[in-house]
Amino acid sequence: MLEELEIRNLGPIRHAILAPSQGMTAITGETGAGKSMLLSAIRLISGESAQSGRVSTGADEAWAQGVFRVDEEALPVQSAIEAGVHVEDGELFLSRTVPASGRSRAVLNGHIVPRAVLQDIASQVVVIHGQADQLRIASASRQREFLDMVADNAEITAQYAQVWNELRDLDQRLERLSNQEASMRQQADYLRESIERINRVDPHAGEDDELKAKRSRIENAAEITLGTNKALAALDASQVEAESDEPGASQLIAQAIQALQSIHATGPYDEAVSRLRQMNDELADVVFSLSEQDDIDGDINDLDGINSRIHELGELTRRWGPSLDDVLQWRDRAQFEVEDLDDSPQKLAELSEQREKAFETAVQVAGKLSESRRYAAARLSAAVTKELDSLAMAGARLDIEVVQRTGENALDANGIDDVQFLFTPYPGAGRLPMGKSASGGELSRLMLALELSAADSHADHQDMTFIFDEVDAGVGGKAAVELGKRLARLAQSAQVIVVTHLAQVASWAGSQFVVSKGQEDGDSPVSTTVNQVVGDARVMEIARMLSGAESETSLEHAKELLGSSIVKQSS
Structure with missing residues (x-):
């Protein structure tokens, strides 16, 4: 999980430190205050492309660092060790420096690393669900990976990967042997003629x-x-x-x-x-x-x-x-080589037989993988559709299709299935692939429903940090309360950070940070500050979110809303 996020000179944020809670953290503030810079910082340390235009005015460089705590035996730690980086006490320090001009620098636990290393490790510890990020799940590969995660297919996918690699290796060897067969026959003929010529002369050394x-x-x-x-x-x-x-x-x-x-x-x-x-x-x-x-x-x-x-x-x-010694040695080697070349048809037949057995094994394992995916798809589709009804998307549904391919080329590196997530936003609408049938807010809520259903399916989210942006777009009233409630439920099995403008959502958070504009001294440009609010300060922020002012009525409503959320979480 994310223990601390520190930012320097990124856009309007001159310096900020964010220490989100272990459960749910809400990021709030007025529109245009700079909440998006927090997401930009997360994306930077996740290895995404850097833009020098986001360096604060007058600064030489922008810098962001995220400190993540994970289990010492977890996959991210192993990935760091493979990259040559030592990890102490299960803490990963992912940082990125973006100069006003020039190339950015990626650092992991004090060691400069390729940007791809940050991408690899960040993908294992943080998931961003923003409007731009939702489109990633639209790819067939991401959908298949998500379904395999829900199905807990790690063992069977590893087994299939092994048999698939064996099959591909045999295919390549067969192709090489088949392509070389004609040239091998020519080579054998040449060697036999050469041996015969040397034997006719019958030289002796010296x-x-x-x-x-x-x-x-x-x-x-x-x-x-x-x-x-x-x-x-x-x-x-x-x-x-x-x-x-x-x-x-x-x-x-x-x-x-x-x-x-x-x-x-x-x-x-x-x-x-x-x-x-x-x-x-x-x-x-x-x-x-x-x-x-x-x-x-x-x-x-x-x-x-x-x-x-x-x-x-x-x-x-x-x-x-x-020398004649070389001639005699060449003849002896050529005799052995001719024997091997003459055996090539037999080797071709043996390889073909091995390939057939490997193919049958791959088909069997792919069938088990397909069966597991179909079962998980039915379960996940029903769970997500149920969640959508409580997220102000009544009548919306998600259908997950797992279709087995047929024919000689049915198998690929991921099995025998084509996986597709089809979303119906409202009754009567056609089923369309995810990313083509929903707005940004709908996609965020759909992703929340997917993550909730994955958590309910006992998928391991313990070390993961989920960040939701625009998840509350177009939501209000009772639906907003249900949205906050479900984010809090996801936070019971993973760390959740949500950027929201709804008090009904923010009130469910264990901690809350406010992003606000402030005027620096002198002629300095407007800067943005990030501060955690607790006690009365949090009540005042919730009141502002409710009515835009801190009236006595809004303050009472804010206290009631916070108290109600706390009671519901404890129950």
């Missing part, structure tokens, strides 16, 4: 590098052979076919060994002989290794085949490389 190295050796065979023969001739002349008078290194070392042995000396000469023999053994190994090399000349005839193979492997790496 093969291209091996072949390129071999080709390089063949292309340089003459130089390799010449160099090898020269090395062999230098080491051991007997290993080459060409005759040479020059001995090789091996022969020269052998001669050196014989020369040292012929002197029959020991000591360092024996050691020199041993070392020369080791050197000769190592030279023999080198000679053997060079003489045993493959006959490269014999591979020259394979050069064309090697080049052809390197070309084939190059075609693979250009398409699926850059």
